[in-house]
Amino acid sequence: MTTVIREYDLLQQINQGKGTDLIKIIKLNIPLKVRPFLEEAGGLAGFTGKFFAEGFRPRYEFQEFIRQCFIIGYKSLPLVGLTGFIMGLVLTMQLRPNLVQYGLESALPGMVGIAIVREIGPVITALIFAGKIGSSIGAELGSMKVTEQIDAMEVSGTNPFKYLVFTRVLATTLMLPILVILSDAISLYGSYIGINIRGATSFGFYWDEVFRNLTFGDVMPAFVKTYFFGFAIGLVGCHKGYHSNKGTEGVGRSANSAVVLSSILVFLIDLISVQITDLMGLN
Amino acid sequence: MAIYPEIKTHRLKEHLSEEVVRIRGLKKSFGSNKVLDGFDLSLYRSENLVVLGKSGSGKSVLIKCIIGLLEADEGxxxxxGHSIPELDHEELDQIRVKLGFLFQSNALYDSMTVRENLEFPLRRHWIVVTQDQVDQMVREALENVGLGHTLDMMPIELSGGMRKRxxxxxxxxxxxxxxxxxxxxxGLDxxxxxxINELMVSIRERYKTSSLIISHDMKCVRETADRVVILIDGKCYAEDSYDGLSRSKDKKIRDFFE
Amino acid sequence: MATKKWDKLKLGLFVLAGLAALIFALFMVGQNISLFQSSYSLSARFRNVGGLKQGNNVRYGGIDIGTVKKVKILDDTTIQVDMLIKKDMDRIIRQNASAGIGTDGLIGNRVVNIFPGTSDSPYATNGDLLSSKLKVSPEEMMETLSKSNRNIAEITEKLKFTVNRINSSEGLWKVLNDTSLAIGLKRSLSHIEKAAGNAEWMTGDLTTIVGDVKAGKGNIGKLLRDSSIVIDMGETIGILRKVAGEADQLALHLDQFTTGMDQEIQRGNGTLNKLLKDTVMAGNLSRSLSNVEKGTAEFNENMKALQHNFLFRGYFRKKEKAHMSQTQSP
Structure with a gap:
């Protein structure tokens, strides 16, 4: 009976906005090492909730969104294209000796095509993107936070969350898939060159081979997951920057942890997506 | 002046209209650290009021509470005439048009030119303003601070004093x-x-604004203040003119003057 | 402001390029057609396609020349395979070319192999139906190998028996004495013996291989990969069988010869010489001898070809070793 009353009291306290006691009790029962992780997860979840709660109400910062799309999407293309090209070329040259051993050299375009479209293209591009954009968003918002620019925006009658966070997260979400598609194409071209270093395959035949081996189930899940990659990278970058600690050191740490956390999330999403694809029977 | 439209704000009773900012029993704490503990303050029309306090005494917290960047715990x-804690976001934005805030770190937007920096609050607060009007206002504001030539420069290209201006x-x-x-x-020489002190005084002369200045720089206090409030331990410790305080024998007050 | 417009344009191009690539990819994936090179269509009908499906390769002389467009069931025993063939093959594939289903490499992707026809036939055109060869599955290949093995063993036995029979016919040798016929006969017999010996080695080897593969040992991959061995084996067995037939013929003729000779001697007319020169029997006999000669030569020729096949490498190495030790020991 007493415990019930105590719980009731605690609930009352929470309802009155004085949840400190219960939170303290819960806090004390969580192992020390787990706490930062839970705090992080909770913070990110709250940030995600805010994104959906605030972002889709007017007014929309369309100009800023376009500007961010340009910076985040278009300006990342050279980097993503270069790494994609090299990946395609290297992957082809690494796979070739093994395939030749089994007399499967002719399967090279199809195999590389599937590897690039399903996994290597999306994940490598997302990681490069996390490194470039995640860190730059983290550092940019971090320094804006530290130098009170975010406060200044708030004072100037602008919702900084909408102006800074929503536009950026939306831009990363929409731009990464496009980057991945273009990177895939460049990667496959790199692979074509890789094949022609030691063999001779016509351009037309190579592409026919690639597409012949690809199915809808290869392309679509890979494409859809890149939206989640983009969303995670943008969200983590903004979260880390937006909640940056005071001081220039805090800015650096935001940028760094944005890259680390978003890279981990990319792999987690990849893991989940492969399971879902499997369950949907698209594998 | 026609381009600055009159924004209708609800006015309270006549006897309060002279008191543009009124703070009573303000409390704000971060964790167990009580930064403001029952602070009182009144700012009257067209006066320059300086809040004097040591670093970390909660001066910045005070003005951030006034403009609604921080939420006060109590008070x-x-x-x-508007009660800040009771306003919703839109109403707060309307009040903020009448409130200027000069940030300690200037808070110029790094990614924008000077022109865009100045246009930013204009475009935000009044959606219907023609480009010509915006240009005119930007030019006028820049000339007011004597920096008309910096229009298309980036903040990073400017010196600290220029950025402040x-x-x-x-x-x-x-x-x-x-x-x-x-x-x-x-942080300025x-x-x-x-x-900057001269500018603050001349702005008051020209636009009849009321100013609340947070500082611990005694030269600034002496040159700009009509009235000084000393903030110690989260409370209003003393309130007088600069000369009055400089003659004070109180130990804590003397600390500021030496 | 001009730069901003330019930026927007670039962003627009970027987004459009991405979308175009995606739509194009989805279109290509969905259609499964050769957009990058022109092609024409050929068909073939099979009883069993062994898991062949849309998208598998079509080969001509081991070169990829197209893909399987569709596999459809015509009736309870006929399955039609439609293939898309590269356009430039229409100057190569003839109407009497045949199609077979084979296995590609270790992982066992099915392929359609097109075998050349004869040059007197017109070129195949769009929509033509090619005749089909039975496909060889790994199981069937194993089956063929062990059957070949049994055949070889059987024929070898027969050969040995014949050789023995001829050798042991004392009367014959007495009569032949040292005539040229006797020398020819001896040479033929030694050739037959050698061929039989070769064949025996081969059966031994095959038994080991088939046994190993069935027991899961040995390189099944290599075995399955090289379906040419089945063809080679078939040919070799054919020749061996021919040799055996010739040898049989030879023995028969020799039998006739000896009985004829006995009769002649009993009758007391004609001499041995006359008999050897003029009779039909003698003619038959010498024809038999030359046939045996040809057959064994062909068989040895084929054994040489098989030498290049890994399956018998062990055998030929053994043989070489044996030869070496023989030449060294005396």
Whole structure:
């Protein structure tokens, strides 16, 4: 009976906005090492909730969104294209000796095509993107936070969350898939060159081979997951920057942890997506 | 002046209208650290009031509570007759048009040119303003602070003093009734700081604004203050003119003057 | 402001390029057609396609020349395979070319192999139906190998028996004495013996291989990969069988010869010489001898070809070793 009353009291306290006691009790029962992780997860979840709660109400910062799309999407293309090209070329040259051993050299375009479209293209591009954009968003918002620019925006009658966070997260979400598609194409071209270093395959035949081996189930899940990659990278970058600690050191740490956390999330999403694809029977 | 439209704000009773900012029993704490503990303050029309306090004494917290960047734990804050804690976001934005805020770190947007920095609050607060009007207002604001030539420069290309003046121009562009200065001379050399002090005084002369200046720079206090409030331990410790306080025998007050 | 417009344009191009690539990819994936090179269509009908499906390769002389467009069931025993063939093959594939289903490499992707026809036939055109060869599955290949093995063993036995029979016919040798016929006969017999010996080695080897593969040992991959061995083996067995037939013929003729000779001697007319020169029997006999000669030569020729096949490498190495030790020991 007493415990019930105590719980009731605690609930009352929470309802009155004085949840400190219960939170303290819960806090004390969580192992020390787990706490930062839970705090992080909770913070990110709250940030995600805010994104959906605030972002889709007017007014929309369309100009800023376009500007961010340009910076985040278009300006990342050279980097993503270069790494994609090299990946395609290297992957082809690494796979070739093994395939030749089994007399499967002719399967090279199809195999590389599937590897690039399903996994290597999306994940490598997302990681490069996390490194470039995640860190730059983290550092940019971090320094804006530290130098009170975010406060200044708030004072100037602008919702900084909408102006800074929503536009950026939306831009990363929409731009990464496009980057991945273009990177895939460049990667496959790199692979074509890789094949022609030691063999001779016509351009037309190579592409026919690639597409012949690809199915809808290869392309679509890979494409859809890149939206989640983009969303995670943008969200983590903004979260880390937006909640940056005071001081220039805090800015650096935001940028760094944005890259680390978003890279981990990319792999987690990849893991989940492969399971879902499997369950949907698209594998 | 026609391009600055009159914004209708609800006015309270006549006897309060002279008191543009009224703070009573303000409390704010971060964790167990009580930064403000029952602070009282009144800012009257067209006066320059300096809040003097040591670093970390909660001066910045005070003005951030006034403009609604921070939420007070307890106490009343009235700005131009409106109770800040009770306003929703939109109403707060309307009040903020009448409130200028000069940030300690200037808070110029790094990714924008000076022109865009100045245009930013204009475009935000009044959606219907023609490009010509915007250009005119930007030019006027820049000339007010003597930096008309920096129009298309990036903030990073400017010196600290210039940035402070651009920030001031951005604060002034909306013609606020009240300006909150957060340590306006911190980090500037004495000559530049002197120029900023002069600007603050001349702004008051020209636009009849009321100013709340947060500072611990005694030169700034002496040159700008009509009245000084000393903030110690989260409370209003003393309140007088600069001369009055400088004659005080109180140990804690003397600390500021030596 | 001009730069901003330019930026927007670039962003627009970027987004459009991405979308175009995606739509194009989805289109290509969905259609499964050769957009990059022109092609024409050929068909073939099979009883069993062994898991062949849309998208598998079509080969001509081991070169990829197209893909399987569709596999459809015509009736309870006929399955039609439609293939898309590269356009430039229409100057190569003839109407009497045949199609077979084979296995590609270790992982066992099915392929359609097109075998050349004869040059007197016109070129195949769009929509033509090619005749089909039975496909060889790994199981069937194993089956063929062990059957070949049994055949070889059987024929070898027969050969040995014949050789023995001829050798042991004392009367014959007495009569032949040292005539040229006797020398020819001896040479033929030694050739037959050698061929039989070769064949015996081969059966031994095959038994080991088939046994190993069935027991899961040995390189099944290599075995399955090289379906040419089945063809080679078939040919070799054919020749061996021919040799055996010739040898049989030879023995028969020799039998006739000896009985004829006995009769002649009993009758007391004609001499041995006359008999050897003029009779039909003698003619038959010498024809038999030359046939045996040809057959064994062909068989040895084929054994040489098989030498290049890994399956018998062990055998030929053994043989070489044996030869070496023989030449060294005396």
């Amino acid at each position: 009343e804050i009235h700005v131009l 651009i920030a001031l121009a951005r604060t002034l562009i909306l013609r606020p009734e009240i300006i909150l200065y957060d340590e306006p001379t911190t 004495p000559i530049t700081a002197g120029e």
